[in-house]
Amino acid sequence: MSTKTDRIQVLLPLPAGGPYDYRSENLSEQLHMGDYVAVPFANRMEHGVVWAVGGVSNLPDAKIKKITEKLDLPPMGEALRHLIVWLADYTLQPVGGILNLALSVSDVFKPAKGKRKAWVFEKPNPEHAPAVLTPAQASAHKAITETLGTFQTFLLDGVTGSGKTEVYFEAVADVLRAGGQALLLLPEIALTQQMTQRFAERFGVPPVLWHSHLTPAQRRENWLAVQRGEARFVIGARSALFLSFQKLGLIIVDEEHDASYKQDDGITYHARDVAVMRAKLESAPCLLVSATPSVETMVNAQRGKYTPLHLPVRYAGARMPHVQLVDLRVLPPPRQQWLSPPLRDAITKNLTNGEQTLLFLNRRGYAPLILCRACGIRVTCKNCSSWMVLHKSDNSLRCHHCGRKELIPKKCTNCGAEDKFAPSGPGVERVAEEVTALWPATRMAILSSDHEKELAENLQKLADHELDIVVGTQLLAKGHHFPNLTLVGVVDGDLGLQGADPRASERTYQLLHQVSGRAGRAELPGEVFIQSHQPEHPVLQALLRGDRDGFLQMEIAQRQAAGLPPFGRLAAIILAASKEEWLYEVCRDFARSAPQIKGVRILGPAPATLSKLRGQYRMRFIVMVPSQMKLQPMLQAWLRHLPKTRALRVQVDIDPQQFN
Numbered sequence: 001m002s003t004k005t006d007r008i009q010v011l012l013p014l015p016a017g018g019p020y021d022y023r024s025e026n027l028s029e030q031l032h033m034g035d036y037v038a039v040p041f042a043n044r045m046e047h048g049v050v051w052a053v054g055g056v057s058n059l060p061d062a063k064i065k066k067i068t069e070k071l072d073l074p075p076m077g078e079a080l081r082h083l084i085v086w087l088a089d090y091t092l093q094p095v096g097g098i099l100n101l102a103l104s105v106s107d108v109f110k111p112a113k114g115k116r117k118a119w120v121f122e123k124p125n126p127e128h129a130p131a132v133l134t135p136a137q138a139s140a141h142k143a144i145t146e147t148l149g150t151f152q153t154f155l156l157d158g159v160t161g162s163g164k165t166e167v168y169f170e171a172v173a174d175v176l177r178a179g180g181q182a183l184l185l186l187p188e189i190a191l192t193q194q195m196t197q198r199f200a201e202r203f204g205v206p207p208v209l210w211h212s213h214l215t216p217a218q219r220r221e222n223w224l225a226v227q228r229g230e231a232r233f234v235i236g237a238r239s240a241l242f243l244s245f246q247k248l249g250l251i252i253v254d255e256e257h258d259a260s261y262k263q264d265d266g267i268t269y270h271a272r273d274v275a276v277m278r279a280k281l282e283s284a285p286c287l288l289v290s291a292t293p294s295v296e297t298m299v300n301a302q303r304g305k306y307t308p309l310h311l312p313v314r315y316a317g318a319r320m321p322h323v324q325l326v327d328l329r330v331l332p333p334p335r336q337q338w339l340s341p342p343l344r345d346a347i348t349k350n351l352t353n354g355e356q357t358l359l360f361l362n363r364r365g366y367a368p369l370i371l372c373r374a375c376g377i378r379v380t381c382k383n384c385s386s387w388m389v390l391h392k393s394d395n396s397l398r399c400h401h402c403g404r405k406e407l408i409p410k411k412c413t414n415c416g417a418e419d420k421f422a423p424s425g426p427g428v429e430r431v432a433e434e435v436t437a438l439w440p441a442t443r444m445a446i447l448s449s450d451h452e453k454e455l456a457e458n459l460q461k462l463a464d465h466e467l468d469i470v471v472g473t474q475l476l477a478k479g480h481h482f483p484n485l486t487l488v489g490v491v492d493g494d495l496g497l498q499g500a501d502p503r504a505s506e507r508t509y510q511l512l513h514q515v516s517g518r519a520g521r522a523e524l525p526g527e528v529f530i531q532s533h534q535p536e537h538p539v540l541q542a543l544l545r546g547d548r549d550g551f552l553q554m555e556i557a558q559r560q561a562a563g564l565p566p567f568g569r570l571a572a573i574i575l576a577a578s579k580e581e582w583l584y585e586v587c588r589d590f591a592r593s594a595p596q597i598k599g600v601r602i603l604g605p606a607p608a609t610l611s612k613l614r615g616q617y618r619m620r621f622i623v624m625v626p627s628q629m630k631l632q633p634m635l636q637a638w639l640r641h642l643p644k645t646r647a648l649r650v651q652v653d654i655d656p657q658q659f660n
């Protein structure tokens, strides 16, 4: 294949493929790599990026269309273009699909209709309200500052309330002084509000936001502001990693261990790993921040690949909370209730003292399932292999996987009994009901993603001490700072410990540690009660002793022994189809064509954890290789054996974080 020098390759943000050839002789300006252009494609206009000079298509010139126009925007930088190519190779996805992550903004390329007022993005002022750092904070800050302009990955490891945010804000100030841009990733949109406020207090102006809840106009203007270099500090979700920064000087990944950094649908990527790669390509430092670092990051720090920075104590002498385990086998709550006597007493005392309580239960709705009291059958989703969750707020049954919603059936489909369905087990709504019954005068709210509309308002009320008790899911566990919250009750400490997921222990430890960290962050000391049927479990024992490092070492040793990440590489292949028998057949054939390579282990086919989802049956293969071996070429060769038909859905997940 010879390249045609008078042609230009343009990458379009389409999931289907790579760059396409175009001609440019009609344009008055010279095109450069990264320029945004409008081109005819199929029967419509598309916008894309100049990806290479010189075409590769064998089509004659007459068949090659002309670029319509070059858009009046600064080009996409080289680092981002390389990132896109790297991620396409790593995830085995077409490069156009990855470009789509960077260009999923409507209207940015359309010429302004009428008088579109230019939005003003005020410059944050690094001298507005600088913090006076403690010696430990100052030395962490110094280490980061010294690397500005070069690539290095840091692990900023410090207990909750130790001032990690203060430290990275000062590093942001340095970047701003040098005229650069900085990006802060947060794992949850709900966290942006408090962070926005803190940023504004420190730098005098609000940050620029990037997440899925922006209006189309906000998205467009923010995208353009980043692209023009006017947005100097961006707080964003995962997808902010694909913004076209002009001079990105620092990337911060707060709560780096958080599982929501892994995108599980569509293009499956881990935002932490992409952040490190982008920083490398930008020659900028990357800061991974956590009080409970992930096993992967810890191992990288121990190997010297990442530089650890420690903040060992809470700021201003605030103490770590006192943790107690409540053995539910010995001190159970009354029947059909969920708060044990010691936790009840502690709540009553806390209310009397005028302090706030958080009850944590990572389960939305009223009850995780309902069952027929006559025959014992549980109501499952018609589309999925999951139970229907009872929501009392609108008396519905909902599938948390496909979103299906229905009324509680009157008659049992199994035995025909009428009005016999009863809720089983607690969700946040049910615990809230118990709270209201026990302390009728208390000001209480539920915080979960089902109550999103009131979420911001309730978080503010909590901060302003207009609430006494909140019942919340993991939404509440993260990052928030509430000075008067002194008691945390974990309703079900065993939730998350079961299951075959190799990361179950790690994740439960991180979550419970984080929830505990909500207690007693200011002058008042905190108390944590964890209710459990197995208080002897190593995860709970480590929480009791406050032995994070011991727990991590144990996890690391287990992963090493099992050859699991980061000591081995993992990929999951999920095959899904609506015809069950046919899917099994495809799986059998596919298993037969599996690569026979020394060191490569293939598990499966086995039904995926969710063996049916949205009407599709799902089978899973797991591929394990030693860490020095590359997975992608082998997978690519193997995947060619699958039948090419729309009836089969193939999902390849490199570095799967959980086994769905």
Ligand code: ADP
Pocket (backbone or CB within 6 Å): 131, 132, 133, 134, 137, 158, 159, 160, 161, 162, 163, 164, 165, 166, 167, 315, 481
């Ligand atoms: P982390 O991010 O580690 O949880 P924060 O940065 O939120 O900790 O700090 C906890 C609290 O202590 C915050 O209210 C913060 O403003 C305060 N704080 C921490 N370090 C300092 C400092 N050097 N000067 C003033 N306040 C500080």
Ligand code: ZN
Pocket (backbone or CB within 6 Å): 381, 382, 383, 384, 386, 399, 400, 401, 402, 403, 404, 614
């Ligand atoms: Zn469903």
